[in-house]
Amino acid sequence: MARIVILGISAFYHDSAAALIVNGTIVAAAQEERFTRKKHDAGFPIHAIRYVLREAGVDFDDLTTIAFYDKPLLKFERLLETYHAFAPRGLVSFITALPVWMKEKLFMKNVLRKQLKALGDARVPMLFPEHHLSHAASAFYPSPFEEAAILTIDGVGEWATTTLCYGKSNTIKILKELHFPHSVGLLYAAFTYYLGFKINSGEYKVMGLVPYGDMASPQTNEFRQKILSTLVDVREDGSILLNMDFFDFATQLTMTRDEKWESLFDLPRRESESEIRQVHMNLALALQQVTEQIVLMLARTAQQLTGSRNLVMAGGVALNCVANSKIREAGIFDAVWIQPAAGDAGGALGAALAAHHIGHHQPRTPTPGDAMQNAYLGPEYTDKEILNAAQKFNAPFRRFEKFSDLTAQVSEKIAAGKIVGWFQGRMEFGPRALGNRSILGDPRNPSLQKMLNLKIKSREEFRPFAPSVLLEDLQDYFKTTEPSPYMLFVAALRCELRQPEPEHYQTMSLHDRLYHVRSDVPAVTHIDYSARIQTVTRESNPEFFQLLRDFKAISGCGMLINTSFNVRGEPIVCTPQEAYAGFMRTGMDYLVMGNFLFDRREQPALPSGLEQHFPLD
Incomplete structure (x- = not known):
């Protein structure tokens, strides 16, 4: 059977992305923002496309189909009908928007072919599944279920803002839709x-x-x-x-x-x-x-x-x-089960999967767990590339021959109150850092939420941090037995780990409530005693699992604070160079990349011109 290679693209609204599947298997997926360093980048995802092709080891001319995540003509129909319905309100914005549509968006196939010419023969067949079908496909096809109800809810696609569907085998049937502007x-x-x-x-x-x-x-x-x-x-x-x-x-x-x-x-x-x-x-x-x-x-x-x-x-x-x-x-x-890249970035993956199963009538066999490969679908960097980044910055480091020796030392540092940048393996697809592009700390430390928000992430002090917890220890901390590998569910902390609230707690200021020590793991306990959890197993992420195990052996605590490796307004870091620069621009104490450990106290100052300020999100 001929190989079916499909490139999925989402672009021109927000969170542009590319995904590539080969014979129905998800090989690679990434957001454009990670390469351009422009958060929520809406531009054509040329860097992400180049990456997914390279990761799959295919040339552009090997593609069977290109799938774009929505139907521009239907979106233009909605634009026209909406402005007509609300006229004369919005006349100025309509006049402003119309030239862009007439010149570019209305002829999306031509726009895509023009952009793709830089990669190869742009006459590859194109498919345009509807926006919410792309979402539905991203949710159902990678899921572990033979059949499932499908619920997609967002701002708006073409007309649909919510769809109720039914997925079975390789088919998706749309049963009900809610249409714009009701969203x-x-x-x-x-x-x-x-x-x-x-x-x-x-x-x-x-x-x-x-x-x-x-x-x-x-x-x-x-x-x-x-x-x-x-x-x-x-x-x-x-x-x-x-x-x-x-x-x-x-x-x-x-x-x-x-x-x-x-x-x-x-x-x-x-x-x-x-x-x-x-x-x-x-x-x-x-x-x-x-x-x-x-x-x-x-x-x-x-x-x-x-x-x-x-x-x-x-x-x-x-x-x-x-x-x-x-x-x-x-x-x-x-x-x-929820698609970890549930937003528009995941539409690129859904479009590709819809093209494979619906457009090419290919069968589907559900994958135990799911087919998302734990969302580790982005670029991975070699020891040589990490060394190149270190040499560029004249950065001293220690290299460990045994990874277990590294995790043992890092665990001790975290238990001593240190904050560690953690850069391993393939970058995550979607908005969450899941242990490969993460900043880590000790959840027992009551000062760490403030320190991470203000000193490291430069963001609002009230924002909570998530725990990554060993699945085998989940019930020791939380009132749930359900895994949450993608940080898409919250769970209540067990009552015996909670600290009593002071009198008149609800009338206290945000600041005073925020810094009241609420539990035995205060840095990851939100004010209502909940936490947005990530469960970790040896199978899902061996390196992160090893670190959690070693930290538990030292501290008795089978969880870590896990927040994304970036500062406010910045996309999550992608490359070793970005990780090192981010480490040096913030108050992190240590950086781990692969088997390499960098101690802030030993590092030279960043070269001038690399101090970077991102627009506030």
């Missing part, structure tokens, strides 16, 4: 904007604020009721209708009609980087409560429509780990 993702984005954060990146910050909201406060309940009575009509099946008198995203370049929101909530839109007050936390909590209500209703409808006991999810809203956990806890399904 759970855009509702969340509107509040992200109103709370003073950037859309398509600040949603994580809103989620981080949620536990600081006061669930017992009349204000929180009032906010929730106003959202449900004025902004969004939620139906029993989880479908929604947004009150577009309050939103501007359909025709303008802003999300909300601020004067109406200010009147509704008696609260002006928060300015970026300004003080975060309790009222903002309560509004974030009310939004999360409404989002969870909608997502749970959609999950129940998906189960009723399909009769399946399995659920798979993708789309940006599937990165809301608290909502995901509510589905799991509700017992609607026996098993839930």
Whole structure:
């Protein structure tokens, strides 16, 4: 049988990416931002394409098919019909957008061929699955299930903002769709904007604020009721209708009609980087409560429509780990699996998989666990390349012959309160660092959350950190038995590990609540005693597993703080050179790359010109 080699591409909105599959096997996938160092890069992913071709050992001319993650003509139809429906509102933005569409986006096949000419014969056949089909394919085809309900929720694709599908064998059947402008993702984005954060990146910050909201406060309940009575009509099946008198995203370049929101909530839109007050936390909590209500209703409808006991999810809203956990806890399904690159980057992978199984009618055999190779689908660097980076910076290091000797020493340093940059193997695909491009620390250290946020990551102090925990020790710390290899679920800390709350805890300032020692592992315990967990096994990541095991042997604690190896506004590091420069620009104590250990105290100053400042996200 001839080899089927498919390149998947997502581009021109945010989080551009490329993925390559060979005979249905995922070989490589990466976001363009990791190569250009521009966070959420929306440009054509030429660097990512070059990487995935190189990783697969194929030439561009070997490609069977190229799959792009949405249908530009349908998106243009939505643009025209939306502006017509809302006219004369948005006339200026329509006039601004139209030339770009007429010159470029409307003729996407020509745009792609022009960009791809640099790689080879650009006459490779192209397929354009719909945006939400790409999401659905990214969720179902790599999952471990023979059949499953599929739920995709995001801002918007062409017309669809939510789809309920059923996947079986190599087929996906779309059962129901919710159409623009009625969108759970855009509702969340509107509040992200109103709370003073950037859309398509600040949603994580809103989620981080949620536990600081006061669930017992009349204000929180009032906010929730106003959202449900004025902004969004939620139906029993989880479908929604947004009150577009309050939103501007359909025709303008802003999300909300601020004067109406200010009147509704008696609260002006928060300015970026300004003080975060309790009222903002309560509004974030009310939004999360409404989002969870909608997502749970959609999950129940998906189960009723399909009769399946399995659920798979993708789309940006599937990165809301608290909502995901509510589905799991509700017992609607026996098993839930979520695509780790659930956002638009994962659309590149989904487009390729849809082309393989639907476009080329290829059969599918589910992979035990899943087919994502633990999301380690990006570039890997050799010892020689690490040495080259060290030589470039005249960086002293110690090289270990035995990896176990390295992990034993690093474990001792972490247990002594040191912060370690950890660079191993293939880079992760998706927004989470899963132990290959990570910054690590001791979760028992009560000062580490503040130190990591302010000294290392240069980000808002309230943002929580996730623990990576040995799967075999999971139940010793958390009230769950469910694995979470991709940091897409939260779990509650066991009661015996919690510290009592002081009196009037809810009325204390954010700062005072934040730095109250809440548990035996305070650096990874959020204010509501939850944590977004990653479970680690020997099979999933032998090197990281070894480090966790050695740290447990020294400290008695089978978990580590694991945060992504970057600073605020910067994409996760990709290369040894970026890792070393990032190590030196921050307050990390040690850097590990492969079997090489770098001690900050021994390093020379970075050459001038390499001090880099990233725009705030």
